Amino acid sequence: MLAFEYNKFNGIIVNSAQLPADIDVFLAELSALLDHAKLQKKAVIWLTLSIDLAHFIAIATSQGFTFHNCLPTEVTLIFKSQAQDFVPFVPTHSLGAGGLVQNSHGEILVIREHGATTYKLPGGHIELGETIEDAVIREVLEETGIQTTFSTVLGMASTHPYRFGKSNIYIVCKLVPLSTQINIQDTHEVDDAKWILPQDYLLDANNSAFNKYLIKSLLNATGLGKSTLDLSQFSTLKHEVFLADNGLK
Template structure:
């Protein structure tokens, strides 16, 4: 039987490091585990196959496993004893962050990507495990060379469908510039970056209606400030909390 452990949800997690490479042996051990799970009245079985064991996917699906989620080097499948057994859903959204940065002259920091003819706020994808604050710092610095400090969350927008049939949430953050000299770091993606007065950005007919609406709506906004509460006393997880400003 395949090596495994029980989880706290009456399920079984198969030990990926102990899965045999031989197809016949895998089928024998998997069948024995399925019989054991049935006798013990376990609900969901989790099977993660690394990419070098991809040849075992067909065997697993023939036994009733279905795809759950996929990473570049592994795929996770699940088996439900009963149709009504609950399997936690896979992530439904990707996240992006944009930086709303104005200098002492009131000029707005904007960028133009290499495959675009219009300007927009600097920003990009929030990486797995990355804080919103850290992501927007990083993206603005990469795309413009401008270092910033965080002020608040100004707004957000949701888009569906986005990439791969998922949804996207775009979070706009107000930042204060710590420098003014533009020096694009990511020259592969960004063609131009500049400071521009909001009214000039709004007057440019080439810029998209959505981006112009963002600028018009947020230019005088204050938004949600970052909480100073130390959440480490409550949880070891990484937290960010944004609350309404007084």
């Protein structure tokens, strides 16, 4: 039988590091595990296969496993004893962050991507395990060369469908510039970056109505500040909390 452990949700998690290499042995041990799960009345079995064991996928699906989620080097399948058994849902959204950066002259920082005719706020996707703060600072630096510090979350927008049937949440953050000299680092993606007065940006007919609306609405907004609460007392996980200022200290 495949090596496994129980989880607190009446499920079984197969130990991916101890899977047999032989396909016949895998089938036999998987069948034994299914019998064990039925006997113990376990609801769900989780099976993660690395890309070098992708030939096991057909075996697993023939035994009733279905796809749940995947990464570049592995796929996770599940077996449900009953159709109504609960399985935590897979991620439904990707996240992006844009930076609204305004210098001491009142100019805002904008970029134009390759192939585009319009300018927009610098920003991009938040990577796995990355905080919103770190992501937006990184993206602005990569696309413009401008170093910044995080100030507040100003707003967000949700789009569906976005990519691969999922949704996207775009988070606009206010950043404070620490430098002014533009030096594009991500030259594969960004064609131009510049400082421009907000009124000039809004008067440019080439710029999209959505980006104009964002800048017009958020330029003087206060936003949600990052909490200074020590969150380690609640959890060892990485946290970010953004709260409205209620005037209390």
